[in-house]
Amino acid sequence: MVKSIAGPEIERLIQLLAKLPGLGPRSARRAALHLVKRRDQLLTPLASAMAEAVEKVVECSCCGNIDTRNPCTICVDTARDHSIVVVVEDVSDLWALERAKALNAAYHVLGGVLSPLEGVGPDDLTIDQLVARVSQGDVAEVIIAVNATVEGQTTAHYMTDQLEGFSVKITRLAHGVPVGGELDYLDEGTLSAAMRSRTVF
Incomplete structure (x- = not known):
């Protein structure tokens, strides 16, 4: 020693x-x-x-964000479109989207992703709270903004199954070539996703 x-x-x-x-x-x-x-x-x-x-500092009881007030600043912002809920894995993802000013919507923090190998199941995440929010009828669209990992995609499919039957539009982030990216440096999975998600020019 x-x-x-x-x-x-x-x-x-x-x-x-x-x-x-x-x-x-x-x-x-x-x-x-x-x-x-x-x-x-x-x-x-x-x-x-x-x-x-x-x-x-406290955790928002509505969305799971970290703030000095509960509900958080985002949840009480009346200028936001609360009919759109962006689902993220962690608070850091929420902050990243806010810095990018990508969308003026509400959020829902899962607290991770499903991972049987690490012992993380549905009860360890806030999927039930998300379903409860959608069941109130005020949510028109759920945007699944989880990472493009195996665990992230498994979680996305599980959430989609749980939200089936509700009159809510479910979308996900586009995957593909990043802005400023060069094709030669991208992995095969990214290139395949970009080709599948191609749009009219």
């Missing part, structure tokens, strides 16, 4: 940072050292912001 050269408080900071996505032990060590060396400019404000987030 390698003996720690830092105090237990710094070691705990490193271990917690290492649990963040994209940060391994080495990156966490560098980040912790950077924070500690710039305590007044970074560490103290960060600790304050995190404490405030713990106290104030």
Whole structure:
């Protein structure tokens, strides 16, 4: 066992940072050292912001978004078209669509995708809540905006089955050549999806 050269408080900071996505032990060590060396400019404000987030940030009971109010800012926005619900896997996907200003609609966060290998079943996601929203009759279209993975597509098919029988239009995001993409660099699956989803020019 390698003996720690830092105090237990710094070691705990490193271990917690290492649990963040994209940060391994080495990156966490560098980040912790950077924070500690710039305590007044970074560490103290960060600790304050995190404490405030713990106290104030909540999950929206309607869509699953993260906000400081419940229902969230998006759900109470009367300028949005709440008859269209965009279904996403995670809050990060919701934020990405909002940054792109893709559609002024409502959202529904699933909390993941179906994955039998990882033990994630329908009860672990918010599919039942989605069905309940649609059953109220206010939703005209459900846009399934999950990732184009095997698990994502399995989840999309399961949701479609669950929504069968309701008078709601079910659509999904188009798959294919990205803007600025070169055909030579794309994988076969993307090229096949693009060819199947071709449109009139």
